[in-house]
């Protein structure tokens with residue numbers, strides 16, 4: 331999977347629509363302190379399904395919406411779209427939007443999807459909101475100080491098998507529901523005999 335283009339609207343300091351094209355090779359983002367370089371990386375993590383406002387340097391998820399300045403009013407929504415190249419499966423656009431008081435909504439190629447679908451799409455490609463490939467400030471220290479279980483999680487994310495845990499949990503839930511149904515069926519059959 332390759333990231334092709336990131337489009338931000340109303341996300342943190344990006345009040346006007348901004349587009350970052352990610353061409354093959356190295357892409358560098360340079361600018362003075364506080365111009366929004368880290369916000370770009372956070373937008374990338376956010377559109378991939380980040381659920382923790384703390385890891386986006388916010389108190390609540392709505393903190394990602396442009397909060398206004400002395401000269402510009404706050405926005406009511408933030409939206410980030412990421413165009414990805416999925417190899418033989420072609421290109422897809424993943425979009426996340428948050429509106430004040432309405433929470434987040436996700437789309438893949440214009441279709442409404444769940445956060446889980448987006449997280450799985452990226453996890454299967456060994457990337458995602460918690461990918462060790464995204465190294466934000468302070469992350470190196472956190473990796474060094476990580477407990478073995480946390481380090482294992484990082485390795486699983488890097489290996490692209492993190493999505494299997496989600497699928498296993500889903501399968502176990504379905505299995506338990508089926509077992510309960512079978513037991514109920516046995517009881518009903520027993521009642522009829």
Ligand code: ATP
Pocket residue numbers: 341342343361362363364365366367368369370393394395396397398
């Ligand atoms: P540095 O080089 O110092 O790490 P940076 O270029 O990475 O800086 P960021 O940390 O990405 O900069 O951006 C910080 C800026 O984003 C601050 O000016 C902050 O006020 C602004 N900002 C963050 N959240 C919002 C928001 N919700 N609304 C408006 N502006 C915001």
